[in-house]
Amino acid sequence: MHGRGGQGAVTASRIIATAAYEEGTYSQAIPMYGTERRGAPLTAFVRLDDVRVRERELVHTPDISIVLDPLIAKQQAVVDNLKPGGLVILNTAHKPEEVELGGDFKVATIDATTIALETLGRPITNTAILGAFAKITGLLKLESIEKAILKYFPGRLGEMNIAAVRRSYEEASDPIQAVVTKAPAEKVDIHVGGYGVLKDVSSWRLLTPEIDVDTCIGCKNCWIFCPETAIEWDEDTMKPSIRYNACKGCGLCANECPVDAIEMVRVEA
Amino acid sequence: MVGNKAAATACKLARVQVASAFPITPQTTITQYLSEMYARGEWDFDFVNVEGELTSQVVVQGASRVGARTFTCTSGPGLLYMHHPMQVTGSGRLPVIMAVVHRGYKGMQPDHSDLMSQQWTGWGHQYVEHAQEILDSLLMAYKVAEDPRVRIPIAVGYDGYVLSYTAEPVEIPDQAVVDEWLPPNKPMPSILPDEVDPSTFGRGWGGGDPQMPWKTHHDAIMGMEDVQKEIMDSFEKTFGRRYGNGMIEEYRMDEADVAIIAMGTIAGTCKAAVDKMQADGKKVGLIKLRSYIPFPNKDFQEWAKKVDGFAVVDRSICPGKGGPVYMKLRDALYDQEEKTATLQFHAGLGGKEVRVHDFKMVGDKILKAAKGEKVEKITWV
Amino acid sequence: MSERITRAQIPLSEMTITPGSACQGCGAALAARLAFKALGPNVIRHGIPCCPDSVTKTPRTGTVFEGGGALLTGTSRGLKAIGRDDVKAVAFYGDGGTYDIGFQGLSAAAERNEDVLVLTKDNEAYMNTGNQRSSATPKYSMTSTTPVGPKSRGKPRHKKNVPFIFAAHYVPYVATASVGFPEDLIAKVTYAKDLKGFRMIIIQAPCPVGWRYDPAKTIEVARSGVQTGLWPLYEIEDGQNFKLNYKPKELKPVSEYLSPQRRFRHMTEDETAEIQEDTTTKWDTLTRADELGRLII
Ligand SMILES: Cc1ncc(C[n+]2csc(CCOP(=O)(O)OP(=O)(O)O)c2C)c(N)n1
Ligand code: SF4
Ligand code: SF4
Ligand code: SF4
Ligand SMILES: [Mg+2]
Numbered sequence: 001m002h003g004r005g006g007q008g009a010v011t012a013s014r015i016i017a018t019a020a021y022e023e024g025t026y027s028q029a030i031p032m033y034g035t036e037r038r039g040a041p042l043t044a045f046v047r048l049d050d051v052r053v054r055e056r057e058l059v060h061t062p063d064i065s066i067v068l069d070p071l072i073a074k075q076q077a078v079v080d081n082l083k084p085g086g087l088v089i090l091n092t093a094h095k096p097e098e099v100e101l102g103g104d105f106k107v108a109t110i111d112a113t114t115i116a117l118e119t120l121g122r123p124i125t126n127t128a129i130l131g132a133f134a135k136i137t138g139l140l141k142l143e144s145i146e147k148a149i150l151k152y153f154p155g156r157l158g159e160m161n162i163a164a165v166r167r168s169y170e171e172a173s174d175p176i177q178a179v180v181t182k183a184p185a186e187k188v189d190i191h192v193g194g195y196g197v198l199k200d201v202s203s204w205r206l207l208t209p210e211i212d213v214d215t216c217i218g219c220k221n222c223w224i225f226c227p228e229t230a231i232e233w234d235e236d237t238m239k240p241s242i243r244y245n246a247c248k249g250c251g252l253c254a255n256e257c258p259v260d261a262i263e264m265v266r267v268e269a
Numbered sequence: 270m271v272g273n274k275a276a277a278t279a280c281k282l283a284r285v286q287v288a289s290a291f292p293i294t295p296q297t298t299i300t301q302y303l304s305e306m307y308a309r310g311e312w313d314f315d316f317v318n319v320e321g322e323l324t325s326q327v328v329v330q331g332a333s334r335v336g337a338r339t340f341t342c343t344s345g346p347g348l349l350y351m352h353h354p355m356q357v358t359g360s361g362r363l364p365v366i367m368a369v370v371h372r373g374y375k376g377m378q379p380d381h382s383d384l385m386s387q388q389w390t391g392w393g394h395q396y397v398e399h400a401q402e403i404l405d406s407l408l409m410a411y412k413v414a415e416d417p418r419v420r421i422p423i424a425v426g427y428d429g430y431v432l433s434y435t436a437e438p439v440e441i442p443d444q445a446v447v448d449e450w451l452p453p454n455k456p457m458p459s460i461l462p463d464e465v466d467p468s469t470f471g472r473g474w475g476g477g478d479p480q481m482p483w484k485t486h487h488d489a490i491m492g493m494e495d496v497q498k499e500i501m502d503s504f505e506k507t508f509g510r511r512y513g514n515g516m517i518e519e520y521r522m523d524e525a526d527v528a529i530i531a532m533g534t535i536a537g538t539c540k541a542a543v544d545k546m547q548a549d550g551k552k553v554g555l556i557k558l559r560s561y562i563p564f565p566n567k568d569f570q571e572w573a574k575k576v577d578g579f580a581v582v583d584r585s586i587c588p589g590k591g592g593p594v595y596m597k598l599r600d601a602l603y604d605q606e607e608k609t610a611t612l613q614f615h616a617g618l619g620g621k622e623v624r625v626h627d628f629k630m631v632g633d634k635i636l637k638a639a640k641g642e643k644v645e646k647i648t649w650v
Numbered sequence: 651m652s653e654r655i656t657r658a659q660i661p662l663s664e665m666t667i668t669p670g671s672a673c674q675g676c677g678a679a680l681a682a683r684l685a686f687k688a689l690g691p692n693v694i695r696h697g698i699p700c701c702p703d704s705v706t707k708t709p710r711t712g713t714v715f716e717g718g719g720a721l722l723t724g725t726s727r728g729l730k731a732i733g734r735d736d737v738k739a740v741a742f743y744g745d746g747g748t749y750d751i752g753f754q755g756l757s758a759a760a761e762r763n764e765d766v767l768v769l770t771k772d773n774e775a776y777m778n779t780g781n782q783r784s785s786a787t788p789k790y791s792m793t794s795t796t797p798v799g800p801k802s803r804g805k806p807r808h809k810k811n812v813p814f815i816f817a818a819h820y821v822p823y824v825a826t827a828s829v830g831f832p833e834d835l836i837a838k839v840t841y842a843k844d845l846k847g848f849r850m851i852i853i854q855a856p857c858p859v860g861w862r863y864d865p866a867k868t869i870e871v872a873r874s875g876v877q878t879g880l881w882p883l884y885e886i887e888d889g890q891n892f893k894l895n896y897k898p899k900e901l902k903p904v905s906e907y908l909s910p911q912r913r914f915r916h917m918t919e920d921e922t923a924e925i926q927e928d929t930t931t932k933w934d935t936l937t938r939a940d941e942l943g944r945l946i947i
Contacts, residue, residue, distance in 0.1 A: 005673070006859075037702065038673035038859050197471040197705045201669040220657050224832050225869050227680040229668040246668050250675035250858075251866030264866075286731035287724070315727050319720070320758035327717035327755070331724020334711055335694070337731040353714050460709040462692050462737055471667055471705035 001046065002078050003068035004204060006038040008126030011152055012068070013044035015130060018148035019140045020048050028053040039204040039248050041072055048139065066133060067091055068125045070113060071203040079103050079178075087175060089132055091125050096176045108136045108175035110168055113206070119164040123206050127161040131168030142169055201228070205249030207264035213239045215261035222253035222262060270439040272432040275400040276368045277302035278439075279407035280340045281312055282447045283366075287332035288340040289317035289325040294377060295429030296344040296370040322347035326354040326367075333363040336456030338411065341365065344429060345372030345383040352387060358422050359391025360486065364414035364454060365422040366407060367392075370433045371533070378620015379428040381533065381585035385561075385593050391486050393423040393493055394562040396532035400439045403427050405510060406559075408442075408451060412500050415454045419493050428534040430620075442508050450507050494563050516565035518557040521547060525554030527578035527610075527635045530594060532558045535584060535616065535623045542628030553632035558594060566601040573602050578610040578639030580631045582650070584617040591647075610638040616650035623650060651885050651893050652825070652841035655833050661687055665706050672702035675865025677855035677872060678771040679704055680829045682742055685769050685853065688839035693738045694729075696721055698752065700744030700771075701778035718747050719755030722766035730765075738767060738843060745772040745786035748852070749812050756850075760819035763847045769839070771855040774809070781860035785810040788880070790921055791913045793860070798916045808928075813852050813886065818947045820889035821848040828854040828881055830872030834895055838885065854881045862912035874907040879933040880925075884940075889947050894940040904929050 003009030010031040017027035028047045045059040061081050065088045067073040073090040079101050082088065086105045091112035099107050112128035119128070127149060134140045145165055150158045211222075218238035223231045230246035231253060254262040270278070276299050280288060290300045300318075307316040319325045322343050329339035343351060348369055358365050371379035384394055393413070397406045403425065410423040427433065459465060494516060501515030512518045520540050522528060524547065531539045536557040546553045556572065556579075558565070573579075579602075583592025590596065595613040602609060612635050617623045627650050638644045665686035672679035682704035686695070689708075697703055697712040698721075713721040718741055725739040748756060748770040759766060775793045776782040782795040783805050790804040798804055817824045822845050827835040835853060842849040856872050858865040875881035876896055883895040904926045908914040917925075939945050 037671060037676075038865075040671065040673075196671060196703070197667045198669050198671060204674065224657065224660065224684075225680065225829075227672065227676050227683060227868075228670065229664050229666060229683055233662060235662065248669065248674040250868075251864070252675050252868055255866040256869050287727045289724075315731055317723060317727055317762075319723075320754065320761075323714075323716060324720035324723070324755050324758060327713050327720030328724040328727065330713060330717075331711065331721040331726075332728030332731065333724075335725055335728035335732060335734070337728040339728075354717050354720075357713050357717075460694060460711060461734060462694065462708055465709040467707065470707060470710070 001044045001066040001068065002072050003042060003044070003126065004072065005040045005042055006124070007068045008124050009042060009044045009068055012066075012126035012130060013046045015127070015145065015148045015152060016046050016048075016133070016140065018151060019144040022144040022147055023140065026050065026052050030056075030058060032058060039201075041069070041203055062086065064089065064137060066129060068112065068129055069203065071205065074100070075203070076101055079105055087137065089129065089136060091129055096173060097179055099178070100180050101178060102180040103178055105178050106175035107178050108132065108173055110172050112168060115164055115167050115171070119167060120160050128164040128168050131165040131170070132172035135169045135172045136175055142166070200245040201248050202245055205247065206266070207249050207251060208244070208267045209242060209247065209249070209251070209253055209262050210265055211240055211242060212261045212263070215259055216240065217259050217261075219258055221256040221258065225256050226253055270400055271298070271434055271436050272400045272403050272427055273298040273370065273434070274302055275404040275439050276342065276407060277306065278441060279404045280314075281306060282404075282442065282444060283338065283340075283408055283411050283451060284312060284448070284453075285314055285340040286337040287315045287317065287329060289319055289328040290342050291319055291322045291325050291347060293322070293344045293347040293372070295372060295379070295433040296342050296347070296368070298434070299342045299368065299370070322350040323354060326351040326358065329365045330354060330358045330361065330363055333358070333365050334361065334456070334460060336454060336459065338415075338454045339365050340367070342368035342370065344370045345374060348383045348387060352390065355387060355390040355392065360482065362420040362486070362489065363422055364411070364420055366410045366414060367422070367424045368403070368407065369424050369426040371426055371428045373619050376619050377429070379430060380618045380620060381426065382618075384424055384426040385585040385587070387424070388562065388593075391421070391490070392562065393421050393490060393560070395423065395425045395560055396558065397425060397427050398534055398537050398557065399432065400435075400437050401510070402512060403432070404439055404441070405504065405508070405512070408447065409497075409500050409504050409515070411454075412451055413493060413496055416496050416500075417457065419489060419496050420457060421489055421493060426533065432534050446507060450503070490563050494560070494565065494567075497560060512559060513557065514568070516560045517568050518559055520555040520557060522554035522556065522572075524552055526552040526576060527580065527632070527639045528554050528556045528572060528576050529580045529582060529628065529631055529635065530556050530558055530598065531582040532561070532594065533584060535582065538623060538625055539582070539628045542625045542632065545625065546629060546632045551632055551636060553636065561594070564597050564601065569598060569601050570605060573605050573607060573609045576609065578612070578635040580612045580614060580635035582614045582616045582623070582631060586615055586618060610635065612638055612644065613647045614650050615648070651887065651891070652837040655837045655840075657833060660832065660836055663687070665689065665691070665708065667705045667707060670702055670704050672704070673859050673865070675858045675868045676702060677829045677857055677868050678702060678773055680868070681769075681771040681835075681853045681855045682706070684829065684832050684835050685742070685839045685851075688836045689738070689740060689843055692736065693740045694725055696725065696739060696741040696743075698743055698747045699778060700747055704742070715747055716751045717755060718743050718752040718768075719757070719759035719764075722768070723759050723762070723764045726765045735765070739765070740767045740769065742769050742771065744776070744778070745770060745774060746776045746784045749785045749810055757816075757819065760816055760821050760848045760850070763821060765846055766848060767842055768848075768850040770850070770852045772852050773855045773857040773860060775857070775860050777857050777860050786812070789925065790917050792916060793913070803921070804913075804916065813850070814947070816850050817886040817889045817945065819848070821850070822846070823849040823885070823887055825851045825885040826854070826881065826883055827851055828872045828876050828883060829856070830854070830869050830876060831883060831896065834883055860913070863910050867910060871907070871910060874902060877902045878904045878907040879929045880904060880907055882933065882936055884936065886945060890944055892939045892943060892945045894936055897937065897940070901930070901933060
């Protein structure tokens, strides 16, 4: 299961494992803990079996790949190690036919971000993809997932998450065989979490800042406050520009712009 | 000159640039000697008076990383308090030299449990017998540790009181000769802003086989054996003294059928006992173990072909496991064809005196065992 | 004392290598960016465990969590020994490494007046390990080890006044700063850089994850901390000379700072009033010290 820190991939993996346990299936949920920060890509693994799961290693060739994040969903790496004939469930607004991932596997899509925003008010997509998982794989009953959710989120939060799961169950599309046979040439490391300098954090963004230079009054707020130095300043034009590979989409620049010259937009294509 | 003065004198001879220490009996007087030497301006060095041992270890670590020659020292509890940063000094491959003036945990008197408890920190460990050997070993330790093939910190251990505070003659080498034999340290690699390799910025976190740093560290320490032997030879050539091959020092082993293995000051007492035993016609010799890490596997394997018994006198014990030298020796001998008899003796723990007659008892037992007679394997002396 | 600068005077060149590993909108990453901009290339950056380890175009050295003060000492003495004391030993540590586990070693380094610069990014908890309380955590703040429940109202005690404690070592320079006031921050780092002896700047570094607010609001939160008097900006020289750098005619109510942060959301009106009173009293003392230009420690 691929996601980004803050989207709840680890919790989602535990909910699946707990739901499976409810149904009498043995399960195991392993998070790959690095130093994941909010926004950084990360992976969690789930094993389901009729017998007790004894191996304690990561899942290297999964049957199913679940992708919580629309930008990570564009990376070939999420399907690269799938078993032949496997399944990938992607959080994206696109139809399965439009997905540009290649290989021998089935593709299903669900717009979990929109569901999460509308039911939870926040882009935490972990539960909003679980309904689709239940429906498409048939591995778990919706009720077991709901029961498991209440264990992790008691009270009102649980109810909201259950609403997200139900909507995702209803809206999930049937999987189709992958249509692209050739993998896209460009490969990005989806495990770019961790310490140190990262190459490209574009996949961290939910929203992307866009500067309207005509409105900009050259106050330098966005430049001085960007934690990632993603805004470059041109002393001649007195205007900023964005280095998108360094931008994590925090929205700080837009928030600090006195004339609203920066807009945070949802770019998915 | 007392043992601690010999250690401070070695610092001066080695032209240590940054020393840092926190007082603890029986190491305390080293901090005082160094402070006095600093106050008198005996040479150009910095002595950092700190608030605890953890700090003294990290101070020399930091100074060593920018390339200064450094020294620290401590005893028993102070050494335990340094445990965490010692790992960093070890992993950082910093040529820090430390004198460990042994003090046990169960009381103030010496045994080797303090330094033995630091086995996993990635340092070289040496145990020495007398004041002259302290001075000489510290000088050699700098040359070994700073060797580009090694770059490993070294702890030189010696017993508190009976050595640290005991006066005996020490020959002090000529400063000019030492200067020539021990040139200034060079940092590797440099972290000065104008010398650092910018491609290392941000590197060092994850990636690659996580076992590799352990392997290279282990290999580097194993490689110290040859360097230590080589530097022992060069030391003798320059200063006219030697301690066996650097790893072990044999005493009257030519005629011996069996060997007693001991470390530190009690090896001196054992020498006296060996003299008496050989005068009585008993063919007992001593192999003084100087380098516990790396352990002289090859030397013992060779000796196993020549003698019929080893009596290991351990001055520390891992409770529930046993004497560390005994365990390591048996490990070194396991694949030998000839089965040499081995006996374990627990002696000198908590500072208990180990006397000449004790070693005579050890000698008698191992002679019997070597002849195939039945004797108890483990003896608390 | 530092001299005011304008935004136009802030150097354009950057010293951090980005993108780094910090979360979106991380105040600590911004603190590193601004501080190292002011420091330039001739420094060795010191690190201990904390988040995020911003990478700079300078060498880095590091040690155990508890060893921050000692490592700076070692580097500084070592540099002097090899004749390179033109290079500055600069720390970028967390509040845990400064207020708590590293406190003893830093206090000792201050007492020895080591020639070092300590920059602490204060995000008011152990964030690297998942938001546990530290002695920098303010009263009532909810953290993963001071949760709210029938027996707990969040952190029971006030934040430790570390800048004053270090000032009481009679060191050349102690200051507070905030990422919400970059000109002030950069002016202070620039000034402290060239002083000799022990210098410390504690930088308020809001953490969207631990403080629980929208990452876009990092500067808003930082600024309101200063404007409400909860994070006063000041400088103390030689443990005596005192200057407040930000003096509004009127402080904003503390609720403006507290309510957007969900770490305080359980607070009652009485509890907020208590914080308000405490803040006003402390502010009063600070303004009087500022008028005098002196502190009595
Ligand atoms: C001796 C030791 N104890 C505990 C830890 C675990 N640890 C690493 S970072 C950290 C918290 C750091 O907190 P702080 O200094 O405030 O920095 P922040 O992460 O908030 O930036 C802890 C507890 C450690 N690395 N070493
Ligand atoms: S959204 Fe955040 S990371 Fe991106 S440019 Fe704006 S401030 Fe920088
Ligand atoms: S904050 Fe807005 S007005 Fe100021 S420089 Fe940036 S885009 Fe221009
Ligand atoms: S947890 Fe807080 S301090 Fe740490 S990287 Fe994330 S935002 Fe920054
Ligand atoms: Mg912190």
